[in-house]
Amino acid sequence: MFRRVVCSTGALALRARPAYMARVSAAAMPSMTFHTSSKDLMPYKMPEEGGKVRLGFIPEEWFTFFYNKTGVTGPYMFGTGLILYLINKEIYVVSHELLHGALIIGLLVYGVKKFGPAYTAYADKTINDQIEQTYDVKNAQVDALQQSIDAEKKEQWRLDGRNMLFDARKENIAMQIETAYRERLHTVAADVKKKMDYHIEVENVKRRVQQEHMVEWIQKNVIQSITPQQEKENIAQCIRDLKTLSARA
Amino acid sequence: MFCTVFCIHPRGYVKPVSNMADKLPARLSEVRLGQLPKWITSCSLAPKNVGAAFGRAHSKFVLKYVNVKRGSIAPVGMFIAVYIGVSYFWRYGETKHERNRVYHW
Numbered sequence: 001m002f003r004r005v006v007c008s009t010g011a012l013a014l015r016a017r018p019a020y021m022a023r024v025s026a027a028a029m030p031s032m033t034f035h036t037s038s039k040d041l042m043p044y045k046m047p048e049e050g051g052k053v054r055l056g057f058i059p060e061e062w063f064t065f066f067y068n069k070t071g072v073t074g075p076y077m078f079g080t081g082l083i084l085y086l087i088n089k090e091i092y093v094v095s096h097e098l099l100h101g102a103l104i105i106g107l108l109v110y111g112v113k114k115f116g117p118a119y120t121a122y123a124d125k126t127i128n129d130q131i132e133q134t135y136d137v138k139n140a141q142v143d144a145l146q147q148s149i150d151a152e153k154k155e156q157w158r159l160d161g162r163n164m165l166f167d168a169r170k171e172n173i174a175m176q177i178e179t180a181y182r183e184r185l186h187t188v189a190a191d192v193k194k195k196m197d198y199h200i201e202v203e204n205v206k207r208r209v210q211q212e213h214m215v216e217w218i219q220k221n222v223i224q225s226i227t228p229q230q231e232k233e234n235i236a237q238c239i240r241d242l243k244t245l246s247a248r249a
Numbered sequence: 250m251f252c253t254v255f256c257i258h259p260r261g262y263v264k265p266v267s268n269m270a271d272k273l274p275a276r277l278s279e280v281r282l283g284q285l286p287k288w289i290t291s292c293s294l295a296p297k298n299v300g301a302a303f304g305r306a307h308s309k310f311v312l313k314y315v316n317v318k319r320g321s322i323a324p325v326g327m328f329i330a331v332y333i334g335v336s337y338f339w340r341y342g343e344t345k346h347e348r349n350r351v352y353h354w
Contacts, residue, residue, distance in 0.1 A: 044260050050317035056326030089353045092337075093344045101333065108329075112322065 056109075262308045 052060040058075075066074045086092040280288045292298075314323045337344070 046316050046318050048318050050315070050320055051313040051323060053321060053323040053326060056322050057330040059323075090348045090350060093347050094349065095344070095347050105329075 262312055 054060060054063060063075050066078075070077070083092075087094060314320070314327075
């Protein structure tokens, strides 16, 4: 059955024509609606199920319209009565055409009931494959864009890391500067101490030299002042002391 | 067919709005019984409006039975039924001569 084909092609044909292509005659009506509202920009979703029919051509609404008054069998009774009336009064003439029509319609119904589901499955599969293909294309594009977004975010994260690297380097250099400063402070202190030690050493050396010189001079003078006669007396005295000491021991 | 010439409808076709000054609605189901003659005589037979009426009917039918995801046998069945009915109606003048009985009470 071409219901699926009618479905898709009819919908496509009716949807493919935009509003402004409809005017054929110059006296076209002013009640044309151009698609200007945002509601018309949304993709149109077809309803799932269409209107229901009974026996293939009678809409379901006619049955529900009479349900309150006549119940379930009301419209069937009406149909039966109508058919019997038409045949009785020969408004419908029973002829060979009836047999032709019954056979043809029977064949059509049998064909639809037998091959309908198979064709339905095939048509649904085709349409679903197309829809899936479209969605695959869209999803592939979305994924590619998402990947590029992630790559961009990662690059930004890397740049943040670079900022931290700069900070670490700055800290390093600051520490080196501090170390050098303190080394120089120590050097300055050591140099100043050296200078002061030098002055102290100079004073010490001066005093030592003066002292030694004074001692030498005093010794020299004392030795000069010892006359040879005093020296002989000294030596004799020493010998007498030694004798007495040895006598005692 | 009329739809293409007189207006493009489906894609969620909206309800018709009554463009009459007094309080006559546009749908037959909303008309009150006392206003019925007035409603019937207020229809215009200008070809533009007649064509627009055909377009509205066609749009309504298409939106209900054709522009759906899981269609049914309804369009085909209705087409066959109308074909049978209209062709029998046009041929009734000749079919009258093939009657089986002369008197029907």
